[in-house]
Structures are given as C-alpha cells and as structure tokens.
Amino acid sequence: MINIDAQNHVKGQSIYLDDIQELQGTLYALPFDATVAHAKIVSIDLEAARQSQGIVAILTAKDVPGENQIGGIIPDEPLFAEDEVHFRGMAIALIVGDSEHHCRQAAKLIKVVYDELPVIVDPREAQAKGKLIVPPRTFRLGNTTDAWAQCDHVFEGRSDVNGQEHLYIETQGAYARNKEDGSIVVSSSTQGPTAVQRTVSRVLGIPMHKIEIDTVRLGGGFGGKEDQATPWAVMVALATHLLRKPVKFSMHRMDDMRMTGKRHPYSADFKIGLSKDLKILAYEVTHYQNAGAAADLSPAVMERTLFHSTGSYFIPNVVATAYSCKTNLPPNTAFRGFGGPQGKFAMEAAIVTAADALGVDASEIQKANLFAEGDEISFGQIMTQVNASKAWDDCMATYGYADRQKAVADFNASNDRFKKGLAIQPICFGISFTNTMMNHARALVHIYYDGSVVVSTGAVEMGQGVNTKMVQIVTSIFGIHPSRVRIESTNTLRVANTSPTAASAGADLNGKALEIACKNLLARLKPVAFADADPESMQIMEEWVYKGNVKTDLSWTDLIMKAFTMRVALSENAHYATPTIHYDKTKEKGHPFAYHVYGTALVEVTVDCLRGTYDFDRIDIVHDFGQSMNTAVDNGQIEGGVVQGIGWMTLEEIVYNEQGRLLSNALSTYKVPDIYSVPKQINLKHLDTEGHELAIKKSKAVGEPPLMYGIGAYYAIRSAIMAFNPSATLAVDAPYTPEKVLMDLYKK
Ligand code: MTE
Ligand code: LUZ
Ligand code: MOS
Numbered sequence: 032m033i034n035i036d037a038q039n040h041v042k043g044q045s046i047y048l049d050d051i052q053e054l055q056g057t058l059y060a061l062p063f064d065a066t067v068a069h070a071k072i073v074s075i076d077l078e079a080a081r082q083s084q085g086i087v088a089i090l091t092a093k094d095v096p097g098e099n100q101i102g103g104i105i106p107d108e109p110l111f112a113e114d115e116v117h118f119r120g121m122a123i124a125l126i127v128g129d130s131e132h133h134c135r136q137a138a139k140l141i142k143v144v145y146d147e148l149p150v151i152v153d154p155r156e157a158q159a160k161g162k163l164i165v166p167p168r169t170f171r172l173g174n175t176t177d178a179w180a181q182c183d184h185v186f187e188g189r190s191d192v193n194g195q196e197h198l199y200i201e202t203q204g205a206y207a208r209n210k211e212d213g214s215i216v217v218s219s220s221t222q223g224p225t226a227v228q229r230t231v232s233r234v235l236g237i238p239m240h241k242i243e244i245d246t247v248r249l250g251g252g253f254g255g256k257e258d259q260a261t262p263w264a265v266m267v268a269l270a271t272h273l274l275r276k277p278v279k280f281s282m283h284r285m286d287d288m289r290m291t292g293k294r295h296p297y298s299a300d301f302k303i304g305l306s307k308d309l310k311i312l313a314y315e316v317t318h319y320q321n322a323g324a325a326a327d328l329s330p331a332v333m334e335r336t337l338f339h340s341t342g343s344y345f346i347p348n349v350v351a352t353a354y355s356c357k358t359n360l361p362p363n364t365a366f367r368g369f370g371g372p373q374g375k376f377a378m379e380a381a382i383v384t385a386a387d388a389l390g391v392d393a394s395e396i397q398k399a400n401l402f403a404e405g406d407e408i409s410f411g412q413i414m415t416q417v418n419a420s421k422a423w424d425d426c427m428a429t430y431g432y433a434d435r436q437k438a439v440a441d442f443n444a445s446n447d448r449f450k451k452g453l454a455i456q457p458i459c460f461g462i463s464f465t466n467t468m469m470n471h472a473r474a475l476v477h478i479y480y481d482g483s484v485v486v487s488t489g490a491v492e493m494g495q496g497v498n499t500k501m502v503q504i505v506t507s508i509f510g511i512h513p514s515r516v517r518i519e520s521t522n523t524l525r526v527a528n529t530s531p532t533a534a535s536a537g538a539d540l541n542g543k544a545l546e547i548a549c550k551n552l553l554a555r556l557k558p559v560a561f562a563d564a565d566p567e568s569m570q571i572m573e574e575w576v577y578k579g580n581v582k583t584d585l586s587w588t589d590l591i592m593k594a595f596t597m598r599v600a601l602s603e604n605a606h607y608a609t610p611t612i613h614y615d616k617t618k619e620k621g622h623p624f625a626y627h628v629y630g631t632a633l634v635e636v637t638v639d640c641l642r643g644t645y646d647f648d649r650i651d652i653v654h655d656f657g658q659s660m661n662t663a664v665d666n667g668q669i670e671g672g673v674v675q676g677i678g679w680m681t682l683e684e685i686v687y688n689e690q691g692r693l694l695s696n697a698l699s700t701y702k703v704p705d706i707y708s709v710p711k712q713i714n715l716k717h718l719d720t721e722g723h724e725l726a727i728k729k730s731k732a733v734g735e736p737p738l739m740y741g742i743g744a745y746y747a748i749r750s751a752i753m754a755f756n757p758s759a760t761l762a763v764d765a766p767y768t769p770e771k772v773l774m775d776l777y778k779k
Contacts, residue, residue, distance in 0.1 A: 032513060034664060035499045036248070036492070047250050048204040048220040049281045057206075058087055060267050060280040061134035063124040063141055064290055065116035068152075068359040068691025070145035072114050075123065079140040085133030088274060089141075090125040095269065097236025101262055103226060105165070108325035108362065110234055110265055116145070117324035118361050119691050120290035122262065127270045127278060150691045154321040154356035155298055164322045164355040165330045170337045170619050172409040173348035175304075178313035182304030185313075186388055190301065190380035190763040192373055194321070195294035195366055195679045196701055199493075201250025203291065204281035205264035207271035214241040217268050221260035222252045222491050223531030228523045230261050231268040239523075242268070246521040249493035253675070254365030256493075257531045258328050259291050285697050293685060294366035295332055296321040299377035303385055304348075309399045313348040316340055316377055320370070322355045327362035329355045332370035334465050338410060338623065339371035342378035343419055343459035344397070345406040359691045365533060367675060367738045371460060376742055379456075380763040383746055387753070392436075393746065394455045398423060402459060411620035412461075418629040418655045422718050423457055426631035429716055430651035435635070443754045449637055451648070452751030456632045456743030460736040461624030462535055462726075463612055469530040470625075471608040472540035476505070476548045478602070480595040482588035484509070487519045488541035489529030495734050496664035500538045500727070501545055503660055507728075508549040510571030511587050535734035539625070540607060542727035548605035559594040560585060609725060625725040628736040630654035630718070632673070634710075634743035638751040643773025645748055647677065647710035652740060654715060657722025660730035669737040670713055676741015678704040680765050681748070752776055 039045040077089045092099045092111040102108040112123045123143065126134040151157050179185060205227075206218045215235075219227050224244040232239045244264070249256060263280050270278040282290075297320055304313040318336050322329035333353045340351035351374075379393075386393035401419040408414065426432075432455070439451045464470050474488040484505060492498045498518040505516045519525065521532075530540070557566035560576050560583070568579045576585040585593075594601060614621030633651040638644075650673060659665045682702040686694040695701040722729025748767045752759070752775050759778040764771070 032499060032503055032661060034496050035502055046247050047201050048206060048218060051206055051218055053279065054208060054277045057277040057279055058127050058129060058270065058274065059131045059134055060270055060278050061126045061131065061138060062122040062266060063126055063138050065112065065119055065121040065123055067116065067145050067147055068119045068150045069148040070116050071148065072112060072116060073144040073146050076142040077124065080126065080137040083133065083137035083140055085129040086126065086137045087129065088127045088270065090127065090270060090273065091123065094273060095234055097234050100233060101230050101265060102326055103258055104328065104330050105326035108327070110262060118359050119693070120361050125266050125270060127274065150359045150689065152358050152360060152687050152689065152691050154296070154319040154358060157356035157358050158319055158354045162357040164326045164357050167352055167354045168334070168337060168619065169350060169352040170340065170409040171350050172407065175313045175315050175348045175350050178348035179304055182312050183307045184385065184389060185302065185304045186385045187302045188380060188384040188763065189299065190377045191298045192296065192376045192765045194296040194363060194685045195683055196288060196685060197253045197255030197293065197366060198703055199249065199251030199253055199255055202282040202284055202287040203256070203260055203263050205267045206277070206279040207267040208277040209271055209275055213237065214243070215268050215271055216243040216245060217264050218245050219260055219264040220249050220256060221246055221264060222249065222256045222493065222533055223258070224491070224521055224523050225529045226258065226531060227261050227264045231265050234265050234269060235272050244523045246491050249491060252493040253367050254369065254533065255291065257365040257533045259364050288696050288701070289693050290361060292323050292327060292362045292364040294679070295329065295363040295370065295373065297336070297373040301377055301381040303381040305385055305396070309391070309396050311344060311346045311396070311400045314341060314346045314381065315350045318353040318374070318377065320353060320355045321358055321360065321363060323358055323360040323362035325362040327364045329363060331466060332365065336370035336374040338461055338465060339374035340378065341409060342375040343402060343457040344378065344400040345402050346400070349409040351409060360687060367672065367735045369534065369735070372739050372742065375739055376765065379742060379746060383749065383763070397455060397457060401457060410623070412622045412624060414627070416626065416723060418718060418720055419457060419459055422629045422631045422653050422655055425716070425718055426633055426651065426653040429653060430633050430714065432633060435633070439635070448640055450640055450751040450754040452636050452638065452747040452749065452754065454634045454743040454746035454750055456634065456740050458630045458736055458739045460628045460739065462539065462628060462732045463609060463623060463625045464530060464534045464536060465623050467612050467614050467623060470536065470540060470612060471606065472529065472544045473526050473604065473606050474541060474545035474548045475525050475604045476545070476552060476602065478552065478591055480592055480601065482515060482591045484516045485519055486516060486545065487522060487525035488545055489521060489526045490537045490541035491521045491532040493532065495537070495668060496661065497532065497537045497541070499664055500542060500661060504542050504545050504727070505549055508546065508553055509587070511574050535732035535736065539725065539727045539732055540609070544605050544607035547607060548603040551603045551605060552601070555599055556590060556594055559597060559599055560590055626723040626731070628655055628731050630736065630740070632740035632743050634747040636744065636747040636751055638748060638772060640755045640776050643769040643776060645769070645772065647744065649712035649714065650710045650740065651714045652716065653718050654737065655718045655720055655731060656733060657720055657726050657731035658729040659717060660728045665733045666715055668733045669715055672735070672737030673713060673740050674704050674709050676738040677744040680741050680745040681767055682708060684766050684768050748772060
C-alpha cells in the first residue's frame with residue numbers, strides 16, 4: 032500500500048505546524064537566550080525592549096504561575112534561567128509581539144549583565160571534576176578479572192564519537208490558543224504530546240484536563256522532538272495563558288541548531304581479550320557521555336548505551352560502565368538509536384584495534400562472536416529467535432564477500448592514488464523502551480453509521496509511515512477499502528497518557544492496541560451479520576460479508592447500518608501493554624526487550640588519497656524485517672537510516688569552541704549527506720524470517736536499527752587509509768571528515 036501521505040506531500044498540501052491557519056489576533060513569540068555558556072546573571076534589563084514597537088509582553092521566570100521546571104526524568108532544567116545560565120542558547124525570557132520581526136528588533140534591546148563562570152565542554156573533564164547528571168551505572172557478566180588470564184591476546188584503546196544535528200526539515204515550533212474556562216489547546220510539533228501536556232500543566236499550574244495537545248504530523252523528528260519540542264510548546268502556552276491571546280512560535284534554522292541538543296558525543300576506554308581462535312572472552316568498557324547542561328533524556332540514553340555495549344556479539348565476561356557527564360552545552364537528547372549506536376561504535380573500535388594488532392580481517396573476529404540462540408547478554412536477557420549469523424551468512428553469500436575482498440585487494444595493489452576499503456557491519460538492536468513502564472499504548476476507533484472509520488492512536492506521524500501502517504491494520508481486519516479509513520491527528524483528548532512515538536516501537540505498540548480495538552468491534556459485528564447461524568464463520572472481504580467462503584447479500588455499509596439500528600456500540604477504545612518484558616535496576620538484570628532486530632551490511636568506499644575525499648561505491652544489506660507489512664515504507668526507513676548513519680560517521684561534524692559556542696551553526700558549516708554523497712548503490716535484501724509475535728503483524732520495528740549500518744562507513748574508510756598508509760597507528764575518532772582522512776593518510 033502506498034504511503035497515505037505521498038500525494039499531499041508531493042502537492043505541498045500536507046499541514047505542518049507553520050501551515051496551520053492562524054486566528055485573528057495571533058501574537059508571535061521569540062525566546063531570548065543566553066550568549067555565554069556558564070555565568071551568574073547579575074541583571075536583566077528589559078525596559079527598552081518592552082517599549083519597542085509592537086511588543087505586547089516579555090515574560091521571564093517571574094511570570095511562571097506554576098513551577099519553572101521542564102526536566103522530565105530529573106527536575107534540573109528551568110524553563111527560563113533564574114540566576115544562572117548553564118549553556119549558550121538557554122532561554123532567559125520570552126518576547127511576545129505582533130510580529131516576529133518586531134520580536135527580533137526588541138531582542139536586540141535586552142541587556143543582560145553576566146558574571147562568567149568556568150566552562151566545561153569535555154565529558155572526561157566533567158567526570159574528573161565530579162560533574163555527573165546521575166550516578167554511573169555498571170553492567171556485569173561473568174568475571175573479567177579471572178578472564179584476562181585465559182586470554183591469548185589483550186588490547187586496550189580509546190574511541191571517540193561526535194554528536195549529530197537532527198536536522199528535521201521542519202524546525203521546532205508550537206501554536207497555542209485559548210478555549211473557554213481557562214483551557215488551552217496547543218498544536219505542537221512533538222513526538223510526545225503527553226509529555227508536552229504534562230509540562231504545560233506543571234508550568235502553568237493547571238490540571239492536565241485543561242490542556243489539549245494536538246499533533247497532525249512532523250516534518251521529521253529523529254528523536255529531536257521526543258523531549259525537546261516541549262519548551263517551545265510550554266512557552267507559547269504560558270503566553271496564551273497570561274495574555275488570553277493565540278500565540279505562535281516557529282523556529283529559524285540557525286536558532287534551532289544553536290538552542291537545541293543533539294546526539295550525545297561519547298568518549299570511551301576499552302579493553303578486549305581474545306582466545307587464539309578469536310573468541311572474545313572479556314570486554315571492559317567505560318563510556319563518557321557528553322550530556323550537556325541538564326539531564327533531558329541522558330540517563331535513558333546512557334542506559335541504552337549499556338544495553339548495546341557489546342553490539343552484536345556474545346561476550347561471556349563483561350564490565351560496562353557509563354558516566355553521564357554534565358557539561359556547559361545545550362542538553363543532548365534522543366537521536367535515532369538513542370545511545371545504542373555509540374555503545375556499538377566503541378565495541379567495533381575494540382574489534383578493529385584487535386584485528387589490526389593481530390593482522391587479521393576484522394570480519395573474522397566479528398563473525399566468530401555473533402550472538403547465537405540461548406546466549407546471555409550482559410544484563411541477563413537470554414537471546415531467542417536469533418538471526419545474527421543467518422543475516423551475516425546471507426549478506427556474505429548474496430553479495431559475494433570473498434570475491435569482493437579479492438577485487439578490492441587487486442584494486443589497491445594496482446592503484447597508488449585511490450584506495451578502496453570494505454567493512455562489514457552486523458546490527459542487533461533491542462526493541463522496547465528500556466524503561467519497561469513506557470511500553471503501552473491505546474487506540475480509539477469509531478465506525479460512523481455510513482461505514483466510514485476514524486482512528487486515533489498515540490502514534491505521531493513523522494515521515495516514518497506509521498499512519499499508513501495503522502490504516503493497513505484496520506483494512507486487514509475489517510476487509511474494507513483504505514479510503515474508508517481516516518487517521519486523526521494525535522490528540523491528548525482522544526488518547527491519553529501516551530508514551531512518545533520513539534524507540535522504534537510506535538507501530539508495534541499503537542498497532543497492537545488498534546488491532547485489539549478492531550478485533551473487539553469485529554466480534555460485536557459478527558452476531559449482527561448472522562443472528563441465527565454460526566457468527567464465527569463471518570468474515571469481511573473487499574467490503575462484503577461472507578459466511579465462511581460464501582458471499583452473502585450484506586455489504587460492509589449494510590452491516591454497519593444494521594448494527595446501528597440494533598443499537599450495537601460502534602466505537603472501541605483498546606489498551607496494549609507489551610507482555611514478557613521486565614527489568615530490575617537494582618541488579619542490572621532482566622529481560623527489557625520484546626525482541627531484537629538483526630541485519631548485516633557490507634560497505635565499500637573509494638578514498639582519493641591525494642585529496643582525502645571519498646565516495647561510497649555501494650552498501651549491500653540483508654535486513655531482518657520479519658514479515659514486512661509495507662515494503663515501500665520499510666525499505667524507505669532502511670535507506671534513510673543508512674544515509675543518516677553514514678552522515679554521522681563521515682561529513683557531519685559538530686564543533687563547539689572552548690567557550691561552548693557552536694561553530695558549526697548553519698548548513699554552510701555543518702555538512703549533511705546530499706544526493707552526491709549517498710552510496711552510489713544501496714542494495715537491500717529481506718532476510719527470510721518468521722518475524723516475531725510481539726511485532727505488529729510479525730513486521731519488525733524498523734525505525735532506528737538501520738542507522739547503525741552507517742557505522743561500517745567509518746571502518747571502511749579506515750581500512751582504505753590503512754591500505755595507503757599501513758604503518759600508521761590511527762586513532763578511532765568519528766566522524767571521518769575529509770580533513771581527518773587526509774591527516775591520517777599522511778600520518779607517520
Ligand atoms: N523516519 C522519518 N522519515 N522521520 C523521522 O523523524 N524518526 C526515526 C525513525 N524513522 C524518523 C524516521 C526514529 S528516531 C524513530 S524512534 C522511529 O522512526 C519512530 O517511529 P516508529 O516507532 O513508528 O518506527
Ligand atoms: N526513548 C526512551 C527512546 O525514552 N526510551 C528508550 O528506550 C528509547 N529507545 C530508543 C529511542 N528512544
Ligand atoms: Mo527515536 S531516537 O526513539 O525518537
């Protein structure tokens with residue numbers, strides 16, 4: 032089925048936040064933010080700005096009627112700075128005026144006197160000074176201390192991996208309006224409408240039932256709107272609450288890049304021990320997560336780093352520790368993979384370090400240690416329905432790894448200027464929110480008596496096609512045409528207490544709830560169809576009621592009208608909570624994931640050893656979709672994820688200076704993959720697997736896992752550099768920008 036948004040997207044008719052018809056009298060808001068990364072605020076002078084043309088109000092912490100607090104996991108993040116600023120871009124005030132232009136003019140008139148404090152941008156420095164967001168956590172399996180003695184080879188090293196700008200095409204924004212009796216409706220470009228509702232309630236000091244959050248769709252989120260869509264929605268809601276006027280805010284790109292957090296940079300120290308036959312016997316890793324100035328989602332991201340700290344590999348003796356380090360940068364946040372990719376990156380660094388030292392191909396170590404049925408992960412989950420080796424073998428066979436290796440070796444032997452590199456990247460990603468209590472969802476279905484159907488769930492459409500999948504669930508159960516089904520906006524009045532659409536679990540959780548709702552409705556319709564015969568034999572196909580396989584004279588619309596006249600309820604609200612998952616944080620053991628997603632990618636790159644530039648010749652993937660319920664949508668997720676992952680590993684370089692100022696603050700200085708830098712070929716094969724019962728229609732979650740194929744891009748480039756400069760000792764420090772490649776090509 033074609034994506035239900037395709038037509039309107041192409042015609043430019045889809046509604047995003049900034050397309051919402053504005054009410055007469057709408058005011059515009061602009062946050063005024065800190066220009067230093069760490070300081071005491073000595074004074075704020077708003078007088079001149081308040082007198083500026085078109086300005087209606089300038090709000091600060093003093094105007095907050097409830098709590099000036101937006102921290103979700105930990106209450107450590109004021110909405111507006113009070114007496115101290117912790118990062119450049121931290122909001123101090125909200126300017127509200129009759130036009131955005133007037134707000135920007137007024138902003139120039141605000142005067143803040145700062146008493147500057149020392150700035151920390153490096154996570155290791157923060158850790159050394161005891162500046163942590165939460166206490167560190169450690170996962171343990173077996174006994175590494177004893178294991179080192181049994182290892183034939185032991186290697187140590189360090190890896191660094193930078194952050195990543197989300198660069199959703201639609202920037203952050205929100206639009207608030209009053210309803211009667213002090214209630215407020217906020218349209219928000221958020222992945223988590225309930226989080227916005229709860230935070231508006233907290234800051235305004237009014238109950239959640241007076242706040243309606245509505246989200247039609249996002250022009251991309253990628254995790255950047257899981258938590259960080261909230262402050263802007265709260266700000267416009269506050270202004271609407273105080274001024275009794277509609278208030279809107281839509282961010283400029285450079286403001287968005289400057290003020291919002293990104294993927295977490297990580298630094299890691301590792302120690303890896305192997306046997307003669309390349310089995311990894313022991314692994315110790317310490318991760319330093321650069322959290323930024325407030326917790327945001329960092330503790331949860333850090334947790335997923337630990338859950339994925341051994342990547343796709345079984346290691347019997349593990350000690351994995353992570354520190355969430357408090358620095359003076361904008362709070363970093365969720366980004367596709369949610370700390371998992373960083374955990375995996377360090378694991379791959381350890382393997383490559385060992386492979387180089389031993390003079391073997393990294394793939395030999397990777398292959399020898401892939402998870403197998405019944406293996407225990409460091410946090411106690413026993414692996415079942417494991418497809419790691421199956422995906423690996425299929426990828427090697429399908430794309431002829433042995434021949435490709437030989438071709439690359441031949442190419443490198445006969446070329447001085449260009450060198451090719453190959454890398455294999457197996458993935459294994461756990462599906463479920465790691466916080467067990469978040470794994471639930473609800474769906475509300477109304478069948479109107481003309482036979483049309485409207486569906487609301489907690490899922491937010493952000494380009495990943497979740498709404499299309501929701502339509503497919505309804506049509507497959509009711510046997511009706513997709514044109515009869517409409518997916519309503521995600522709205523806190525229709526579906527309450529939702530988890531954000533995140534963790535790749537949006538389709539699974541909301542889809543399972545929707546499936547229950549539709550099945551309940553169908554069960555009610557069966558006796559309507561045949562009052563006297565066996566109702567269970569009823570089925571609906573192509574809008575027609577069948578008794579067994581025999582077509583009756585009852586159509587879908589007749590059936591619904593009949594049910595209505597018989598006073599049968601045509602609405603249903605269902606709840607789903609993932610079974611089987613549990614986790615005990617006091618022991619760091621449990622079974623947090625419903626299932627895992629597997630796959631293997633083979634990446635080939637050609638490096639220009641004169642310039643340091645590179646081209647990805649191809650990426651060849653075998654991916655475990657289970658039984659994909661929509662191959663067009665799912666293949667699109669793979670392609671997008673792969674390109675985003677390659678971007679993170681290659682071109683995209685976030686640079687803050689020592690004063691915590693973002694230097695890569697626009698698309699002129701922050702490079703993202705374009706059509707010229709994506710791999711020339713992306714080959715994708717669906718692994719032939721059963722799927723999993725806990726995946727919707729056995730169609731496995733697909734949103735985040737493919738990003739990690741991109742990690743292969745880093746190691747493919749590294750391999751090409753080694754072909755050119757075999758004696759160099761290379762640091763592992765992503766991204767591999769052309770500048771860094773050039774330095775490494777000629778490193779002594
Ligand atoms: N695809 C598009 N086009 N836009 C997005 O913002 N976000 C990704 C992924 N794919 C995203 C996307 C992230 S971070 C997640 S968690 C999942 O989609 C969320 O959707 P799902 O749970 O329905 O897979
Ligand atoms: N968000 C979250 C996530 O709150 N918990 C998670 O486990 C998670 N995983 C991936 C992406 N977002
Ligand atoms: Mo995705 S990082 O779970 O929004």
